[in-house]
Amino acid sequence: MPETVISAQNLGLTFETNDGPVHALKDITLDIAEGEFVSLIGPSGCGKTTLLRVIADLEKPTGGTVSINGMTPEQARLARAYGYVFQQAALLPWRTIEDNISLPLEVMGLDSATRASRIKSNLELVNLAGFEKKFPWQLSGGMQQRASIARALAVEPQMLLMDEPFGALDEIVRDHLNEQLLKLWAKTKKTVVFVTHSIPEAVFLSTKIVVMSPRPGRIHEIIDCSELGTDRPLDIRESPEFLRIAHQVREGLKAGHSYDE
């Protein structure tokens, strides 16, 4: 049995706003084991980003506990236990692609030879070799997002937290990046927490799908996808098991939504 990496107990977060409290998260209890690929899916505003930010120590919970490898989120952040990929590529416009990837490595105080080798290998991993000297604006949106993934990977974290990394990309690029991400995950055995709006994307990538519902943000259902195996070609999306799980996710999303109206 693999070890539990992320463990949330009755996690809650209420934002105090001018028009009263917003219950972004309520009673979230979730265990994520090492090497798992967990997707968070749910309607807009159900707290997916907030949950990811709590795990990353970018937001403090107002109730319950989270532990990451037995540490508090803050300790885990200070130990650089995770790489975070934002919804936008968030590259620094004044740095070239290689210098952008170098940024976290400089912060970590790595020497230039180590930096250079990590930049090279991670750019190759996301198929961006040859674009080292380009500035972000010279790259397409998909390429920028790949660069930001390379930047997160270069830190060599045990854990990847990804907030709708492919949300703004077209279907074809998205498929391609999904395949690459899956290969990468199979190769590196990292634990991934992945936020998405897309049912096929969630089913294709995940070992476990967390369906969330809004107001207050809660976990509606946790769906296991391990029966799809680890070797998943793109056309697995036409297989009956895939369609059955996708259907289950869709039903879960509907049920979570219904008593809203």
Add this chain to the structure above:
Amino acid sequence: MSDSSLFRDKILPIGTVVLAIIAIWYATAVFLNAPFERDQAERAKTTISFSEILPRTMAQERPVLPAPHQVFAELWDTTIGKKITSKRSLVYHSWITLSSTLLGFLMGTVLGVALAVGIVHFQTLDRSLMPWIITSQTIPILAIAPMIIVVLNAVGISGLLPKATISMYLSFFPIAVGMTKGLRSPEVMHLDLMRTYSASASQTFWKLRLPAAVPFLVTSMKVAISIALVGAIVGELPTGAVAGLGARLLAGSYYGQTVQIWSALLMAAALAGLLVMTVDIIGARVNRRMGVKPA
């Protein structure tokens, strides 16, 4: 840009405006200087026709408004026509003003940047300093300049530094305001990103805030350098300074040397243009090196 578009986009519009200004200038000179000629004629009990007045209005020794060619002749005579070490050389006087402008600008930039760094990092400084910084600029510089000169003279500081101090007093303000804005310009997402790397405050400053502030700094430096020049000129007025463009303006007004005043004014304007252009070119270069997308 091809030659024809350079002509169409730059030379033609600028040239047209220059020609229009010169035409208006001549017309105004005639209008303003004509009464003197009429007075003269009246005093001599003769009558004078307009065609006689016209050339004379452009050749007076102390015209109300000198004609452009008089000013340009004076400019030529006092720049090309004199040795630069001569006290009558406008180049010499420009250099005196320029040196205190540059020193004041440098001091103002350092002070402005230092204040901005403090303000961005310490909330108490933000609350305590900002009101004073803003108040400092509401005091007319003409009121405070003599006091600065007198006080500094009393402690034995004279020459370049008092004038540079006035330039600094004026130029630190746009730098402090622009730089504060620039240091605060990084998006929340980029700040969060640095946080996920558990970057220290100084790492966040050097790798994120400072580079993000550079375009803001360049813009405020353009404003700062031209008002540093104003500060240097103003600084030369109350002291009865013997050298500098301000001194030339003052001496010119004492003796009614309008031609001298106008040539000093034009020189100051040219100097300001040159300074702003220099900052602009350096700024554009820095921006290009920092990957700013060419427009």
